Amino acid sequence: MPTKYIFVTGGVSSSLGKGIFCASLGRLLTAHGLKVTIQKLDPYINVDPGTMNPYEHGEVYVTDDGAESDLDLGHYERFLDYPTSQANNVTTGRVYQEVIRKERAGAYLGRTVQVVPHIIDEIKRRILRLADNAAYDVVLCEIGGTVGDIESLPFLEAIRQLRYELDHACTVSAHLTLVPYLAAAGELKTKPTQHSVKTLLSFGLQPDMLVCRSDRRLGIELRRKIALFCNVEAQAVIAAVDAESIYEVPVNLAAQGVDRLVLAQLNLLGGIQTPKPDISGWMGFLERLKSPTSTITVALVGKYVAHQDAYKSISESFVLAGAELGISIRVRYVLSDTILERGVVSVLEGVAGVVVAPGFGRRGIEGKIEAVRYARTRDIPFFGICLGLQCAIIEFARNVCGWKGANSTEFDPTSPYPVIDFMEEQRGLETKGGTMRLGGYACHLVTGSLAYRIYGQEEVRERHRHRYEVNNEHRAALEEAGLCFTGLNVARNLVEIAELPAKRWFLGTQFHPEYRSRVGNPHPLFTSFAAAALAYTIEQWPAGSSAAS
Numbered sequence: 361m362p363t364k365y366i367f368v369t370g371g372v373s374s375s376l377g378k379g380i381f382c383a384s385l386g387r388l389l390t391a392h393g394l395k396v397t398i399q400k401l402d403p404y405i406n407v408d409p410g411t412m413n414p415y416e417h418g419e420v421y422v423t424d425d426g427a428e429s430d431l432d433l434g435h436y437e438r439f440l441d442y443p444t445s446q447a448n449n450v451t452t453g454r455v456y457q458e459v460i461r462k463e464r465a466g467a468y469l470g471r472t473v474q475v476v477p478h479i480i481d482e483i484k485r486r487i488l489r490l491a492d493n494a495a496y497d498v499v500l501c502e503i504g505g506t507v508g509d510i511e512s513l514p515f516l517e518a519i520r521q522l523r524y525e526l527d528h529a530c531t532v533s534a535h536l537t538l539v540p541y542l543a544a545a546g547e548l549k550t551k552p553t554q555h556s557v558k559t560l561l562s563f564g565l566q567p568d569m570l571v572c573r574s575d576r577r578l579g580i581e582l583r584r585k586i587a588l589f590c591n592v593e594a595q596a597v598i599a600a601v602d603a604e605s606i607y608e609v610p611v612n613l614a615a616q617g618v619d620r621l622v623l624a625q626l627n628l629l630g631g632i633q634t635p636k637p638d639i640s641g642w643m644g645f646l647e648r649l650k651s652p653t654s655t656i657t658v659a660l661v662g663k664y665v666a667h668q669d670a671y672k673s674i675s676e677s678f679v680l681a682g683a684e685l686g687i688s689i690r691v692r693y694v695l696s697d698t699i700l701e702r703g704v705v706s707v708l709e710g711v712a713g714v715v716v717a718p719g720f721g722r723r724g725i726e727g728k729i730e731a732v733r734y735a736r737t738r739d740i741p742f743f744g745i746c747l748g749l750q751c752a753i754i755e756f757a758r759n760v761c762g763w764k765g766a767n768s769t770e771f772d773p774t775s776p777y778p779v780i781d782f783m784e785e786q787r788g789l790e791t792k793g794g795t796m797r798l799g800g801y802a803c804h805l806v807t808g809s810l811a812y813r814i815y816g817q818e819e820v821r822e823r824h825r826h827r828y829e830v831n832n833e834h835r836a837a838l839e840e841a842g843l844c845f846t847g848l849n850v851a852r853n854l855v856e857i858a859e860l861p862a863k864r865w866f867l868g869t870q871f872h873p874e875y876r877s878r879v880g881n882p883h884p885l886f887t888s889f890a891a892a893a894l895a896y897t898i899e900q901w902p903a904g905s906s907a908a909s
């Protein structure tokens with residue numbers, strides 16, 4: 361069977377949730393027994409989002425093979441429970457980089473290199489590559505941006521050509537739009553959707569399905585009207601009413617038969633292994649998500665907290681861990697600078713756990729170190745992730761070992777105690793993009809440690825994104841003072857996990873466990889940390905006493 365493609369575009373407005381739609385539809389198709397992957401095409405010129413500030417772009421998601429990619433890939437992995445790779449995120453920058461490389465190598469000798477055909481061909485090659493070796497039955501291909509943007513034109517043209525070239529039953533075009541409610545008129549309005557479809561038509565693309573976002577029910581009359589004016593079947597006008605949680609979306613789509621519609625068009629209805637999607641596991645997860653028995657509050661200390669997408673995988677990891685434990689985990693986002701401005705006690709008082717977030721650069725560091733001190737000295741569950749681990753080591757060095765001026769050379773290159781330092785291979789590097797320690801590395805756990813007990817195994821593999829490491833020269837002295845290095849990269853002799861066994865739950869990881877949380881299978885470190893925070897909550901504020909929030 362040839363690989364089938366579902367192309368997903370968006371119109372009227374950005375932030376309509378194309379990524380969640382793709383992840384949800386992908387999840388339903390896997391529930392029919394199909395092998396599915398999702399690809400994101402991003403129109404910006406950065407080769408990847410790794411060089412962008414989280415305020416520009418949100419979180420950078422890292423795949424096991426070391427791609428710094430769009431945060432939608434995180435949704436894809438969490439929903440589908442299947443790893444993505446370098447091939448799953450294609451940017452305009454990456455496409456041009458390859459075409460220009462080939463041009464310099466003489467691959468187009470004698471010819472003028474142009475958007476049509478060379479750029480378009482390179483985009484098509486990258487889309488079709490996912491069909492190699494019949495690895496997937498269905499590829500969902502999400503085009504970033506909004507239809508009509510100048511920069512996404514080459515992607516739309518590539519899709520138009522693929523729809524023309526591939527067999528009719530091999531592709532579906534789904535278009536997400538917004539159906540706004542005008543309070544003054546007391547009505548939902550379909551005109552923006554009609555205009556958006558016209559724009560899409562002007563690029564030669566007729567959608568087969570319209571997914572209409574709205575804040576209230578879309579009646580049948582309205583859907584018939586949209587169908588008539590946009591030339592799609594009435595049953596293919598899907599209502600995507602705002603959901604309480606993104607995890608409801610697959611269920612809402614299944615209720616409208618979106619999976620069957622798509623399968624019918626792709627000629628897959630007869631042959632698929634499971635005619636009805638098996639979403640019982642997902643339903644069980646939703647049930648737990650919607651009926652928490654208690655609520656706890658943990659602080660997430662970082663410097664990009666004003667942007668709701670900057671720590672996406674961490675916040676979703678808490679949602680998933682909460683469902684696993686049957687509790688609701690409220691995350692209090694704490695801007696690290698405010699800890700110094702307003703005092704750590706006033707900012708962190710009442711939390712049942714402290715997470716210090718990943719990050720880069722000097723700003724906000726002292727506030728993070730103060731947050732570690734607060735958690736350590738009061739024995740509040742503490743979880744440091746990447747930079748969070750590095751801050752925990754600096755805090756320990758300064759306040760337990762008494763090493764004045766201990767720091768990371770990222771923030772103080774002349775520190776007398778550089779407990780966190782550049783990796784040797786990073787020293788000569790002059791370029792920034794894609795040059796960190798990236799992707800999955802093996803980590804060996806020390807038997808009997810907290811980490812070992814949580815994972816229940818000796819060897820694990822976790823994903824990284826950083827330039828600096830715990831400085832081996834100071835390891836012995838830190839251990840002497842009570843810090844335990846319980847996760848190690850044996851091949852490179854690097855610290856991956858540090859713990860304070862004297863505390864109830866004090867652990868930091870050099871890697872990013874948040875990238876491996878899945879629906880129904882949250883990362884065990886998050887679940888264990890949340891369970892410790894729950895125990896702390898019960899101990900501090902037993903039922904009946906006024907719980908802190």
Ligand code: GLN
Pocket residue numbers: 717718719720721745746747748770825826827828829
């Ligand atoms: N800035 C630190 C480093 O590069 C930590 C990076 C991170 O938290 N992802 O090592």
